[in-house]
Amino acid sequence: MALAQAHEARDRLMAAHGLPEEMFEIVVLSTKGDRITDRSLAEIGGKGLFTEELEQQLASGDLDIAVHSAKDMPTQLPEGLCLSAYLPREDVRDAVIGRTAPKLIDLPQGATVGSSSLRRQALIRRIRPDINVITFRGLVDTRLRKLQEGKVDATLLALAGLKRLGKVEVITDILAVETFPPAPAQGAICIESRIGDARIDALLASVNDAPTFDAVSCERAFLAALDGSCRTPIAGYAFCEGDQVRFSGLIITPDGRNQHAVTADGHRRDAAALGTRAGQEIRARAGSTFFDDWS
Numbered sequence: 001m002a003l004a005q006a007h008e009a010r011d012r013l014m015a016a017h018g019l020p021e022e023m024f025e026i027v028v029l030s031t032k033g034d035r036i037t038d039r040s041l042a043e044i045g046g047k048g049l050f051t052e053e054l055e056q057q058l059a060s061g062d063l064d065i066a067v068h069s070a071k072d073m074p075t076q077l078p079e080g081l082c083l084s085a086y087l088p089r090e091d092v093r094d095a096v097i098g099r100t101a102p103k104l105i106d107l108p109q110g111a112t113v114g115s116s117s118l119r120r121q122a123l124i125r126r127i128r129p130d131i132n133v134i135t136f137r138g139l140v141d142t143r144l145r146k147l148q149e150g151k152v153d154a155t156l157l158a159l160a161g162l163k164r165l166g167k168v169e170v171i172t173d174i175l176a177v178e179t180f181p182p183a184p185a186q187g188a189i190c191i192e193s194r195i196g197d198a199r200i201d202a203l204l205a206s207v208n209d210a211p212t213f214d215a216v217s218c219e220r221a222f223l224a225a226l227d228g229s230c231r232t233p234i235a236g237y238a239f240c241e242g243d244q245v246r247f248s249g250l251i252i253t254p255d256g257r258n259q260h261a262v263t264a265d266g267h268r269r270d271a272a273a274l275g276t277r278a279g280q281e282i283r284a285r286a287g288s289t290f291f292d293d294w295s
């Protein structure tokens, strides 16, 4: 998927500036997050794993831009780096790949679902407390193979990733954002670069999608205000409508039984502040014990 995303960024940059392919060199780094696939992200140290090595090369000048799934980016970036552009966002929803039934609600009693996302685990339990959720990581193909081998009844993946890999035919259901809210920044590809690199900023300005930038900035600010620890299931989704941005966020306990939801809207220019306030509000309402009990 990383390669598909890098190609998409390169193709958009080529088209926007009329540049030939030879002007770009794609450097592929496998990261710790890709190599360790038998434990959940929370267990092995969280989101930074995907980005650490790329960021070192970005800071040193070996790379000019890094292309990431925005969802995998920590809220705090290393000094001197920023998320300078977002490509137009893909579908934000989660998809079900069901083996014994197409939809979560139709799975057999006590069915096993593979997912290592704490948010998906909690949201699955909110809908179906009887479902046994097991940790399930690795590349999409590995997960699909485990599903076919009968290790689980179903698994959940981001629709955006499946689309980028050209694997939508495996999907048996798509979950609505209202009942199954996505992770902050899901479906968005971001470009990270050095702060103040005028040459690169000029190149990136023409591929940045402003509605995606504002919406994802709002969602990431929400996550940051909640201290974005990847041990707490957090969902957050914003979208732009004209000059307005609308946001809804949720924190939920891993068993899916307790939750706090928030909605907010305002002017797009205040998108990040809106997300921050929504995060602070939910934090105040939930109280510190909501987080303590589960981390």
Ligand SMILES: NCc1[nH]cc(CCC(=O)O)c1CC(=O)O
Pocket (backbone or CB within 6 Å): 069, 070, 071, 072, 156, 157, 158, 159, 160, 161, 185, 186, 187, 188, 189
């Ligand atoms: N954590 C892995 C990851 N990071 C981004 C995506 C999907 C693509 C996206 O959300 O942009 C995925 C896989 C998944 O959640 O199914």
